[in-house]
Amino acid sequence: QSALTQPRSVSGSPGQSVTISCTGTSSDVGGYNYVSWYQQHPGKAPKLMIYVVTQRPSGVPDRFSGSKSGNTASLTISGLRAEDEADYYCCSFAGSNILVFGGGTKLTVL
Amino acid sequence: EVQLLESGGGSVQPGGSLRLSCAASGFTFSTYWMHWVRQAPGKGLVWVSRITSDVNVTNYADSVKGRFTISRDNAKNTLYLQMNSLRAEDTAVYYCARGFSSGADLWGRGTLVTVSS
Numbered sequence: 001q002s003a004l005t006q007p008r009s010v011s012g013s014p015g016q017s018v019t020i021s022c023t024g025t026s027s028d029v030g031g032y033n034y035v036s037w038y039q040q041h042p043g044k045a046p047k048l049m050i051y052v053v054t055q056r057p058s059g060v061p062d063r064f065s066g067s068k069s070g071n072t073a074s075l076t077i078s079g080l081r082a083e084d085e086a087d088y089y090c091c092s093f094a095g096s097n098i099l100v101f102g103g104g105t106k107l108t109v110l
Numbered sequence: 111e112v113q114l115l116e117s118g119g120g121s122v123q124p125g126g127s128l129r130l131s132c133a134a135s136g137f138t139f140s141t142y143w144m145h146w147v148r149q150a151p152g153k154g155l156v157w158v159s160r161i162t163s164d165v166n167v168t169n170y171a172d173s174v175k176g177r178f179t180i181s182r183d184n185a186k187n188t189l190y191l192q193m194n195s196l197r198a199e200d201t202a203v204y205y206c207a208r209g210f211s212s213g214a215d216l217w218g219r220g221t222l223v224t225v226s227s
Contacts, residue, residue, distance in 0.1 A: 001172050003154070036213030038155070045205060045217040046147075046155060052211050089155050093212040097160060097169040099145070104154035 004029065004090055004102035011108040017078040020105045022090030023071060028100055030071035034093035037066060037075045040104075041086045049088075050075060077107070085109040112136035112216060114206050119221030126196050126225070132189040132206030132218055140164065140184035143209030146191050148202035149220070156202075159191065160209065174200075196225045 005023040012018040022029065022037075029035055035053045038046035048057050050066035053073060063079045073092070077084055090102040118130040132144070146158040159170045159180040168180050179192040189206050203222050207214035 003156075032212070034212035036211070038214075040155075045219055046207075046214075047217070048210070048213060048215045051213045051215070055211075057215060087154075091155075091157070091213055097167070098171070099157040099160070099212065101147075101155045101157055 001094065001098060001100055004092060004100055006088075006090060006102040006105045008103070009106045009108065011110055012077075012080045013110045014080050014082065016080050017076060018080060018107065020075045020077075020088050020090075020107070022073040022075070022092075022102045024073075024092055024094075024100070025071055028092040028094040029068065029073050029090075031095065032093045033068070035066065035068060035073040036091045037064075037073075038089045038091065039084075039086045040089065046089065080109050082109050114208065114216060114218035116204065116206055116218045116221040119204065119223045121224045121226065122196055123227050124197060124225055127192070127194045128196065128223060130191040130193065130204055130206075130221060130223070132191075134187045134189065134208075137208075137216075139182075139187040144180075144182060144189045145207045145209055145214055146180060146189075147205045147207055147214070147217075148200075148223075149205070150199075150202040153202075158204070161189070193223070196223075198225050201225050 037050040040046045094100045203220040208216035
């Protein structure tokens with residue numbers, strides 16, 4: 001049950017696009033199409049942004065998109081806005097009904 | 111309103127026990143799998159445990175297996191986490207979350223558990 005690997009931080013200017021990667025193994029990210037992404041503002045509960053790799057829940061702007069290639073999933077945020085500044089976590093099903101999270105990525109909007 | 115509300119956190123000595131509760135409202139609790147996820151101060155999210163909706167199949171992270179027990183009372187719309195043999199490294203905010211496509215689409219605000227002598 002090792003954590004998925006995410007960059008500790010990424011940054012971008014308003015209007016730009018950023019991509020956050022999430023690397024696992026064939027036992028988690030690479031083995032299942034059950035990757036989800038969460039946004040967490042300081043002191044707040046996490047919020048689901050992407051599920052089953054590419055799907056957005058109702059109410060999540062289409063500026064947020066997800067993808068996967070092999071053992072690496074990615075979250076892309078286009079048209080960056082100040083309110084996107086937050087921590088982002090990936091999560092994958094890891095077999096045997098276990099979930100595993102990434103270590104988190106701090107997004108700074110410059 | 112659709113929401114989850116955790117309670118039961120607090121300070122406890124190493125080796126002690128604590129029982130967390132999570133009250134669900136605004137949705138049909140009995141039809142959803144439920145999770146506990148924790149977050150140590152300044153650290154990332156860590157999945158702790160999961161329980162199915164009806165037959166109560168449970169799973170645990172290795173770090174809590176044998177010490178923590180997840181359960182639910184569908185009649186009371188409540189999820190529980192019994193935590194025994196607590197260690198300093200169990201100090202965290204504990205969130206309950208509603209299962210959705212092997213993720214979680216609804217989260218509570220969390221309850222803080224501090225294990226310290």
